[in-house]
Amino acid sequence: MEEEQFSLAALGSLCLIFQVAASISPASIMSNRWILQAAFLLGFLSITLSINYEELERTQRSSNSACLKLLDQLERRSCLGHRDYFKFPMEVKHPGQMEKKDAAFIIKVMFENIFIVFKNNSSSTGWNESIVREFLGKLHTQIDKLRKILKEVPENERRTSSNYPTIRHLKSYYGRVRRFLEVKEFSSCAWMVVQAEILRNFSILIRLTNIFQN
């Protein structure tokens, strides 16, 4: 169950309990009033401390758009593609009924790894360096926001490569992308292939961002 739904349900239950108890014994309710007040406060806090998905959707959508626009500005040439070499994890490509929290962690991992890929030397491409820097800057800004938001998630609820295979599969995928660049010695053609691959990443990112709307 999503955190917000859980919190609302908890609050609703507390209200119900309060009303039922009040109808039975007003005296006992008065004496235990502080307990119920504390419970209300906890319920309220649990709502405020959970992820604000509306705000996250807004910033993520804006970041997706800005990054995609910059990536698209980099010159493209057709090179022999290795479209299937990288093997993007299917469960991320088709997220289905993925939970919002899972989507948030996956988006974070994707942004981080796209940043790591593009931090490598792309001088062979002749790309405008200021566009590459701006692209990295936009990625980093959103990564900071995502990390800050997801840090609020309790440790035992966080999605990591240890407890969530999808994260592992994603990291494995980006490992293959990096290895491809290394093996091809960061040639211009290798970068063109990677650029096309990451452009496809962004259509998946948009799909994942839409999950926050539900």
Added chain:
Amino acid sequence: MSLQLLCGHELIPSFFSIKREEMENWFKPPACLHITGTTCQFSLLNADVFVNMKVRVRAEKGKRTSSWNEIEPFIPHNKVSAEMAKPSHSENGQAKLSVSLIALPAALAISGNDIGCNLLDPTFILVLSYILYLTSVTGVSLKFCNCSLLSTAHIGPPGVHLEAEDKAILVHISQPGEGGKMWGGDSFDFKYQIVFWQKSSGVTQNVTTNCCIEKILELLPETTYCLKVEAIHQDLRKQSNFSKVQCINTTAAIPPPTIAVATTGESLLVHRKKVQKSPKFTIMNLQPLTVYCVEARVHSFASWNKSSNFSDRQCEKTGAGNSPVLWAVIGLGILFFSALVFCAGKNILKDLSHAFSSPKPPPSIHELFSEPPSKNLLLLTPEEHTEKCFIIESAGLATVAEENGAPEEDHRKYSFQTSQDSGNYSNEEEGTGSESSQGLRP
């Protein structure tokens, strides 16, 4: 990644091989073939560290081999916490000095000297259990040891490079396994704990940083500091080994300068004392008669843009200045004041003279005014005729003259002058004002 056999000190020939879940063939890391030590380290090369791996090990002596002992599958990147692998069945080795990896029930009798077994910290290891079957040199007694084959995977220490300034140290940190496959995608998951101390005192201080370059400030100059760094993987909640301790000396501080300030009119002249050939600085266009204070510091571009502290403050008052504007204003002011005084004085004198003078003019004055005023005064009556005299030259005449080649004397007759006579002239025909005009010709 390293595999250690921790039982006793016997040299145990070992043979490790790795199998990836997806592959049929077992991969034999060259570094771990036919080793005689108790530790084997091998690189995972291009292996995918996010997929399950199996490791198996057997002992060999000559042509004789024990059976394989296989470690439970694990994911190298994750390094799950210690778990006991189920021992597999294998044969006994029987030759002298032969070592067999045997899995026997724990109830097997143990005789002779027990060989101490060490278990490493289980929080970052996979543990295989096996029973090592050893024979002594004499070949008489059998020694059993319930020990562990430990598969340890560490987060290696981060890379550290230091640079010193006079009161600071720059710590350049590179993530563990730089350039390697294991942590290539985890750059954002690491934070670093820097532990440093003054070598003489040994009192440690900690600094935590997320990345790359950290500047430790407020240190003493010309002092030796030592430092080590560990990486902490926030997602896996694991720490690396500490980097090797490195020590470095902070550089000598640049002392603040001693300055002298002198005024030259509206400027201040600043120079450094006790230094030969010190440059002099002139600060111009200052306000006159104003106190200005100066502090200076030395800035070095030789290394990392070091600077000294500021000097003591020196204050001086600027002079009156030679500003032309100022003098002009002062001059005008004096003139204005003088004119004011003159006019005022004149008026005062006039008033005074009227106040003290008699109704009748003095006799001397009367004599001067005995003749009818009309004789002596230049007065122009409205009826008096004035006549304008013009010397006329027209353009047409000149042109004509030129064309006709008229002599120059015609030109001299006419000039480009116009003038207006004052009207006082001697005209016998009119006979007016002749006497009065004579003495007062302009």
